[in-house]
Amino acid sequence: MNNRLKDLRGERGWSQQLLADRLEVSRQSVNAIETGRYDPSLPLAFKIAELFELSIEAIFISPSKGEQA
Numbered sequence: 001m002n003n004r005l006k007d008l009r010g011e012r013g014w015s016q017q018l019l020a021d022r023l024e025v026s027r028q029s030v031n032a033i034e035t036g037r038y039d040p041s042l043p044l045a046f047k048i049a050e051l052f053e054l055s056i057e058a059i060f061i062s063p064s065k066g067e068q069a
Contacts, residue, residue, distance in 0.1 A: 002061040006034040008052050023047055 009019050009030075016034075020027040023044065032038035040048065049056045 001039045001063055002036060003033065004059050004061075005030075005048065008054075008059065009034075019051075022051055 005019075009016070014022075016030045017027045020030045023030070025044065029038065033040055045056050045060060049059055052059065
C-alpha cells in the first residue's frame with residue numbers, strides 16, 4: 001500500500017527511530033511501512049493518523065484507487 005509516511009516524517013524532521021519510538025514499534029517496522037513492504041494493522045494505522053493529526057485516508061492510499069494527487 002502506498003503512503004505518505006516518509007514525507008510526513010521528513011516535514012517534521014523526525015528520524016525513523018524517533019517515529020518508531022513514538023509509535024512503540026521498531027525502526028525496521030517504520031522502514032517497512034514507508035517502503036510499502038508492510039501494511040500496518042488497523043490499530044497502528046489509527047495511531048499513525050492520530051500522531052500526525054490526519055485521517056488514515058490522508059496518509060495511506062488504497063491500492064484500488066491508485067495514486068492520488
